Each structure stands twice: as structure tokens, then as C-alpha cells.
Amino acid sequence: QQQVKQSPQSLIVQKGGIPIINCAYENTAFDYFPWYQQFPGKGPALLIAIRPDVSEKKEGRFTISFNKSAKQFSLHIMDSQPGDSATYFCAASRPPAAGNKLTFGGGTRVLVKP
Amino acid sequence: EAGVAQSPRYKIIEKRQSVAFWCNPISGHATLYWYQQILGQGPKLLIQFQNNGVVDDSQLPKDRFSAERLKGVDSTLKIQPAKLEDSAVYLCASSPNQWGKGNTEAFFGQGTRLTVV
Numbered sequence: 001q002q003q004v005k006q007s008p009q010s011l012i013v014q015k016g017g018i019p020i021i022n023c024a025y026e027n028t029a030f031d032y033f034p035w036y037q038q039f040p041g042k043g044p045a046l047l048i049a050i051r052p053d054v055s056e057k058k059e060g061r062f063t064i065s066f067n068k069s070a071k072q073f074s075l076h077i078m079d080s081q082p083g084d085s086a087t088y089f090c091a092a093s094r095p096p097a098a099g100n101k102l103t104f105g106g107g108t109r110v111l112v113k114p
Numbered sequence: 115e116a117g118v119a120q121s122p123r124y125k126i127i128e129k130r131q132s133v134a135f136w137c138n139p140i141s142g143h144a145t146l147y148w149y150q151q152i153l154g155q156g157p158k159l160l161i162q163f164q165n166n167g168v169v170d171d172s173q174l175p176k177d178r179f180s181a182e183r184l185k186g187v188d189s190t191l192k193i194q195p196a197k198l199e200d201s202a203v204y205l206c207a208s209s210p211n212q213w214g215k216g217n218t219e220a221f222f223g224q225g226t227r228l229t230v231v
Contacts, residue, residue: 041224100145
């Protein structure tokens with residue numbers, strides 16, 4: 001059962017472009033939405049996270065936009081660089097009282113061309 | 115701070131053989147996760163431990179997969195017997211969060227790439 005749907009599967013942009021990755025969720029009990037970045041041969045690493053009481057969060061060149069009513073959230077990579085080429089996963093977590101289980105989306109492979 | 119350690123990095127076995135993976139989480143982290151990541155897909159949670167107790171194993175194929183976390187620290191995941199469809203990267207992650215408290219920042223190891231032939 002895929003509870004977090006992610007799109008697109010892959011994305012190619014030129015250096016300086018803004019890749020946008022979208023995720024949608026079904027379970028309204030989710031209350032924590034992290035994004036993970038994964039390079040080949042490495043485990044995922046936390047990039048940025050947001051809670052549903054906030055509509056936008058920025059950390060450096062990475063921005064999360066959150067639309068609670070639509071049950072959607074997205075990642076924007078501003079001024080993208082070749083070093084940002086990686087696979088990005090959105091995820092969602094149930095409330096702490098439910099055990100902090102993390103559910104991942106299918107991933108988006110981003111390629112930033114020089 | 116040392117990260118999550120996993121071994122081996124790679125393993126090739128024949129179908130119907132058994133295999134075991136080992137994970138050493140970040141010191142002091144109460145929560146430990148095992149994820150299966152099939153090529154081109156997102157990680158899928160297999161089992162979640164809180165200290166040495168299981169809090170979620172709903173997606174663990176219990177007829178062939180087993181896991182334990184001794185003394186609430188290291189963990190092993192075993193597959194017996196392996197099938198071709200078990201070919202994947204097995205990721206271990208740990209989190210400092212106690213069950214029911216705080217958010218969920220999970221730190222991942224590099225994973226073990228299993229190939230079943």
C-alpha cells in the first residue's frame with residue numbers, strides 16, 4: 001500500500017534551474033514530512049523536514065512547500081548545482097504516539113547538467 | 115559522532131541459501147529500523163525496534179525473515195531461505211527518539227547490497 005506518492009520519477013535540469021518534486025499523501029494522521037537525499041552507494045540522508053502547521057520552510061537552497069488541505073507537499077531546489085544530482089525521497093511519519101514509523105515515496109532521480 | 119555501521123557491504127548468494135546482515139546504530143539511539151530498498155524504489159520498512167522490543171513488523175515476511183536486537187544495541191536481520199525477489203539493498207537506520215516522543219530524524223547506514231542468483 002503506497003501511502004506517499006511521489007512525482008516525477010526523474011528530472012533533468014540545467015545548472016541554476018529549479019527542480020520541483022511533488023508528493024501527495026493519503027493518511028491525515030501523518031504529522032511530520034521529511035525529505036531525504038541519496039547518492040549512489042550511500043544511505044539516505046535527511047535534507048529538510050516540515051510539520052503541517054507550517055506552509056513553507058527554507059534551508060539554504062532547499063525549500064519545502066506544504067498544502068495541508070490538498071495533502072500535498074513539494075521540494076524546490078533553488079539555483080541547482082551539479083552536486084545536487086541525486087535521488088530525492090519524500091517521506092511521512094505518523095504521530096509520535098503511533099511509533100514514528102517513516103513511510104517513503106518512490107523517489108525522484110534528479111540530474112543537474114553543468 | 116560515528117554513523118550507523120552495517121556489514122557486509124555486498125553479498126551474493128544462491129536462492130534457498132541463508133544470509134545475515136549486521137547493524138550497529140549510533141550510540142544512545144533507542145529506535146532502530148531495517149528497510150528494504152529495491153532498485154529504483156523508495157525504502158520499505160521491514161521492522162522497527164524500540165530498545166530491544168519490536169514496535170512494528172507488519173511488513174516483515176515472517177516465513178523467511180527474522181530480526182533481533184540484542185541488549186537494545188546491535189541488530190541482525192536474517193533471511194532463510196532467500197528468494198530471487200529478495201535482491202535489494204538492506205538499510206539500517208537509527209533514531210534518538212523514544213517511542214511516542216519527538217519527531218523522527220532517522221540516520222541511515224550505507225546499506226548491504228544483496229544479490230540472490
